Amino acid sequence: MDMSNSDAAQLTPHRPKVAVIGGTGMNQWPGLEILDSMKVDTPFGAPSAPLVVGRVAGVDAIFLARHGEGHKIPPHAINYRANLWALKEAGVEYVIAIGAVGAIAGWFAPGGLALPDDLIDYTSGREHTYFDGRPGSGLKHIEFNVPYAPIVREALLKAAKAAQIELRDGAVMAVTQGPRLESPGEIRRLKQDGCDMVGMTSMPEAGLAAELGLRYACLAVSVNWAPGIGSGDIHGQIEHWLALSMAKVRAILERALPELDVPG
Numbered sequence: 437m438d439m440s441n442s443d444a445a446q447l448t449p450h451r452p453k454v455a456v457i458g459g460t461g462m463n464q465w466p467g468l469e470i471l472d473s474m475k476v477d478t479p480f481g482a483p484s485a486p487l488v489v490g491r492v493a494g495v496d497a498i499f500l501a502r503h504g505e506g507h508k509i510p511p512h513a514i515n516y517r518a519n520l521w522a523l524k525e526a527g528v529e530y531v532i533a534i535g536a537v538g539a540i541a542g543w544f545a546p547g548g549l550a551l552p553d554d555l556i557d558y559t560s561g562r563e564h565t566y567f568d569g570r571p572g573s574g575l576k577h578i579e580f581n582v583p584y585a586p587i588v589r590e591a592l593l594k595a596a597k598a599a600q601i602e603l604r605d606g607a608v609m610a611v612t613q614g615p616r617l618e619s620p621g622e623i624r625r626l627k628q629d630g631c632d633m634v635g636m637t638s639m640p641e642a643g644l645a646a647e648l649g650l651r652y653a654c655l656a657v658s659v660n661w662a663p664g665i666g667s668g669d670i671h672g673q674i675e676h677w678l679a680l681s682m683a684k685v686r687a688i689l690e691r692a693l694p695e696l697d698v699p700g
């Protein structure tokens with residue numbers, strides 16, 4: 437599909453290479469010096485929120501609030517196609533997605549951070565491809581054997597090391613439909629399937645990014661033990677660990693962005 441005539445391609449004065457998609461707990465990016473806010477449209481409709489162009493650590497970046505301004509859009513209703521399309525049109529090459537997740541693996545206690553390198557998609561009924569058979573959509577069976585881009589994962593790992601923040605390298609993400617949390621039986625199944633964590637947004641986000649040639653990785657933040665894995669009040673855990681973890685996420689981002697924003 438031709439992007440050259442589209443809104444974002446023509447209206448974007450800034451062409452940052454890196455975008456951050458903020459999820460639950462990161463609806464805004466404190467520390468980002470805001471330069472511009474672009475309300476764009478795409479052939480798939482409007483993205484979740486305006487694309488916020490800002491500067492952090494001397495690097496221009498785009499921030500997109502996945503759940504919309506005020507965190508109102510549930511995971512299954514997010515217009516993922518519009519979100520990724522808008523970033524591609526704006527000239528982005530690298531996408532860092534922040535994902536708050538439930539922990540399945542024992543090593544991933546709430547408060548921990550991890551970089552998944554694989555995923556299993558348990559979602560259903562989401563608009564998950566640009567090759568949807570509409571006239572002009574074309575068809576490519578893209579490869580998906582590396583769902584999270586090594587170059588972005590490496591930048592995040594290097595950044596975490598520099599910030600002296602522990603970041604587990606490699607894990608399997610389960611992506612469920614939501615918005616409800618899972619039953620203990622569902623979590624047992626995900627564990628048997630080899631999943632280490634469970635979230636609700638990495639798909640179709642990662643797949644669409646791959647279809648567009650965007651290099652995408654997810655910085656996952658453990659905010660609760662998944663149902664049946666731990667005990668206690670899950671929402672209490674989520675609130676507690678979200679509040680405590682986002683400063684670490686921002687510290688990693690500030691160091692990762694300059695790694696990716698290099699010429700060439």
Ligand code: HPA
Binds near residue numbers: 618634659662
């Ligand atoms: N399950 C699914 N998604 C989540 C969870 C969970 O336990 N915690 C945060 N996002």
